[in-house]
Amino acid sequence: MESQVNPQPDDAHIRISHEVHRELIRRNFSKRQRNIIDFILTLSWGCGRPDAVIPHLTHFALCGVAKNHVRDELNDLVVAKVIIWEEAGGIFRFNKHFDQWLITPNKGHDSELMKDLIALNISRTDPRKVPKTGTSQFPKRELHGSQKGNSVVPEKGTEFPKQEPESSQKGNREVPEKGTPTPEKPSRIKAFRLSKAIIKAKIKKDLKSSCLKSLPSGAEKQDPIPDPFIQVLDMYCELHRKIDTQITMMDRQTIQQMLGQGIPSDLVCEVMERVHADRTAKGQTIGSLSYYRNPVLEEWQRRQAPPKLQVVPSPARQQSAVQERHYGGIMSIEETNDWIAEQDRRRAIVEEAKRNGTYVIPEIPGISRRKPSAV
Numbered sequence: 001m002e003s004q005v006n007p008q009p010d011d012a013h014i015r016i017s018h019e020v021h022r023e024l025i026r027r028n029f030s031k032r033q034r035n036i037i038d039f040i041l042t043l044s045w046g047c048g049r050p051d052a053v054i055p056h057l058t059h060f061a062l063c064g065v066a067k068n069h070v071r072d073e074l075n076d077l078v079v080a081k082v083i084i085w086e087e088a089g090g091i092f093r094f095n096k097h098f099d100q101w102l103i104t105p106n107k108g109h110d111s112e113l114m115k116d117l118i119a120l121n122i123s124r125t126d127p128r129k130v131p132k133t134g135t136s137q138f139p140k141r142e143l144h145g146s147q148k149g150n151s152v153v154p155e156k157g158t159e160f161p162k163q164e165p166e167s168s169q170k171g172n173r174e175v176p177e178k179g180t181p182t183p184e185k186p187s188r189i190k191a192f193r194l195s196k197a198i199i200k201a202k203i204k205k206d207l208k209s210s211c212l213k214s215l216p217s218g219a220e221k222q223d224p225i226p227d228p229f230i231q232v233l234d235m236y237c238e239l240h241r242k243i244d245t246q247i248t249m250m251d252r253q254t255i256q257q258m259l260g261q262g263i264p265s266d267l268v269c270e271v272m273e274r275v276h277a278d279r280t281a282k283g284q285t286i287g288s289l290s291y292y293r294n295p296v297l298e299e300w301q302r303r304q305a306p307p308k309l310q311v312v313p314s315p316a317r318q319q320s321a322v323q324e325r326h327y328g329g330i331m332s333i334e335e336t337n338d339w340i341a342e343q344d345r346r347r348a349i350v351e352e353a354k355r356n357g358t359y360v361i362p363e364i365p366g367i368s369r370r371k372p373s374a375v
Contacts, residue, residue, distance in 0.1 A: 014046040022114065023098040028106045030245055032065050032073045033082075039063035040083060040092045051084075051093040079249035102252060104230060104244045228265035229255055235269040236289055239276045251289035258293065263300045271296045 024037065039060065043052035054060070060070040077083045080102040084093040095101070232255050233244055258268055272292050279286055286292075 014041060016041065016045060017096070020096055020098060023101075026105050026109050026111075026114075027098075027101060027103040028245060029103060030073075032069060033077055035063040035065055036060060036070070036073055036077065037082065037094065040094055044092070044094060051091050053089070053091055055090045076249045079253060102229070102256075104233065226265075228259050231265045232259070232268050232272075235272055239272060240286070247289075254290045254293055258296055261297075261300075263296060267300060267303075268292075268296050271299050 024034070029037070039062065040052050040054075043054065044050060057070045057074075058067050061067065065073060074083070074085055078085050081100045082095055082103065084095060085091075086093075233247060233252075236242070236247065236251070236255075237244055255268075259265065275292055275295050276286060
C-alpha cells in the first residue's frame with residue numbers, strides 16, 4: 001500500500017537553529033517536558049511568532065500531557081529557564097539561550113562523536129548511498145577468528161575439513177600424558193566467559209591510555225574542571241540512589257542558592273557526606289536536599305571566621321597583673337567594694353584593741369622600734 005502523504009523540504013516548516021536543536025538532543029529532558037517544548041515551538045516559531053498563546057492548561061493534552069501533570073512540568077521548565085510563562089495571559093515563550101538552561105546533559109552524549117557523525121553525513125556525495133566498510137570514513141575492523149577476515153571460506157558444495165578439539169582422542173594430535181603440564185587457555189564454558197561489563201571496561205581503559213600517550217608531556221595531569229552544579233547534583237544522587245531527572249526544581253534551586261553565596265562545591269559535597277553518614281547511623285532518612293542547607297552554611301561561616309588567638313600569660317605576668325591591680329592598678333567595682341570592706345574590718349579590730357589596751361604595734365622588718373631620743 002502506497003503512502004498518501006509525501007512531505008517535501010520546501011513545505012511549511014519550523015525554522016529552528018541547528019545549535020538549539022542539537023542542544024535539545026543533548027539535554028536530559030523527560031518525555032513530558034520534551035512534548036511541552038515541541039508543542040510550544042509549534043504554536044510559536046511554527047506560526048512565525050516569538051511566543052505562543054495557550055489559554056487553558058487542558059490544551060496540553062494535545063501533546064500527551066494530562067492536566068494533573070502539566071502544571072508541575074511547566075513550573076519545572078520555568079525554574080530550569082527553558083521556557084518563560086506569563087500565567088495571567090496564557091503566553092509561553094521558548095528561551096533560545098540554552099547556556100542558561102539548568103537541565104543536565106545526557107550521560108551517554110559525546111559532543112566530538114556527534115560532530116563526526118554530522119561531518120560524515122554532510123560529506124556524503126550521494127545521500128542515498130551509505131559508505132562501505134573499509135573506506136576512510138568507516139575503516140574496516142575485524143575481530144580475530146572472524147569468518148570475514150583473511151581466512152579462506154570453502155565454496156558451496158565442498159566438504160568442510162574435519163576439525164577436532166585439541167583434547168580429542170580421535171584427532172591426529174597426541175593426548176598429553178598424565179602429569180605433564182598443559183598450556184593455559186581460556187575456558188569455553190559459558191559460566192567462565194568474560195561479561196560484557198568487563199569487556200567494556202577494558203576497552204574504555206585501552207582507549208584512555210592510548211589518548212594519554214598521544215597527548216604532550218604533562219597534559220595527562222590536567223583534569224577537566226567539573227561543573228560545580230553537576231558535582232553537587234551527582235553527589236546527592238549518589239547518596240540517595242536517584243537519577244538527575246528525579247531531583248525536584250526546589251532542590252535544584254537550593255543548590256544554586258548555596259553555590260551563589262560563594263560556597264565551594266567540594267565543601268558542599270563534604271558536608272553532605274558527613275551529614276548523610278550521621279543520619280544513616282541513627283537510622284534516620286533525609287527527604288530533601290534543603291536539609292543540608294543549614295549544615296553547609298554553618299560550616300562555611302565557621303571556616304570564614306578569623307581564628308581566635310588565645311594568649312596564655314606566664315606566671316610572672318600573672319603575678320605582675322595582681323600587683324598592678326592592688327597597687328595603683330585599675331580595679332573593678334566588685335574588687336573596690338571588697339577592698340573597702342576589708343579596710344573597715346581591719347580598722348574596727350585596731351580600734352577595739354586600743355580600747356582594751358591589747359593593741360601591739362606590729363614589727364616591720366628593717367625598722368627599729370626604739371623611741372626617738374629627746375633633743
